[in-house]
Amino acid sequence: MSLEMKDVCLTYADGEDRLVALDRVSLHVAAGELVAVAGPSGSGKSSLLAVAGTLLRPDSGTVRIGGVSVGELSASERTTLRRDRIGIVFQQANLIPSLTAAEQLTVMDHLRGRPHAATDLLAAVGLAGKEHRRPHQLSGGERQRVNIARALTGSPDVLLVDEPTSALDHARGAEIMALIARLCAERSVATLLVTHDLANVGHAHRVVEMHDGVLT
């Protein structure tokens, strides 16, 4: 299933004015494809992911997930679509300090009311044997792996990834990018990744640049 955005505009209130965060953005990400959006801080990358992830409604334009036009869904249909089809790796991992790596994933399963193999997913991201560690017992790169595994618990069709390497050194960042590329291919997930760091986009099938809300 693919992610498709067409002529998407998003503005925020800015005093008396509106700040244009996304300016007629069109983008297609096919199943199994990894598309990177590179742009400086403030260029609209997180806003792009929020709209793609149905967390924000655009002012105009359409977002389609697997051919379904998100704007035509009710709020509850949108919530269901997000839960079942979309995985989001937020820039801040926001792991729950008191929970083990495995429990970070099973919490998501409880929310969905479906069991999932946390152990298998953690192994898939390279954390076999570390299921029982809490966040403070994991390195930054390992916490990012838990973050990614958690986003995949619902077997999403679309994976949205915000600045996955920003808190990591270069070598760890490269490993995380390789991991995302592998998961994207193995699971046929349409993956949209945003970053300010062009050093890390080598694994992408396609790189698009964003400046002031415009994709170039």
Ligand code: ADP
């Ligand atoms: P990036 O992720 O590339 O740093 P963002 O999408 O976070 O960019 O922000 C794009 C622009 O929108 C910035 O100018 C930012 O200040 C502004 N912005 C982001 N979120 C909000 C918000 N909730 N309300 C008002 N302005 C916002």
Ligand code: MG
């Ligand atoms: Mg951002």
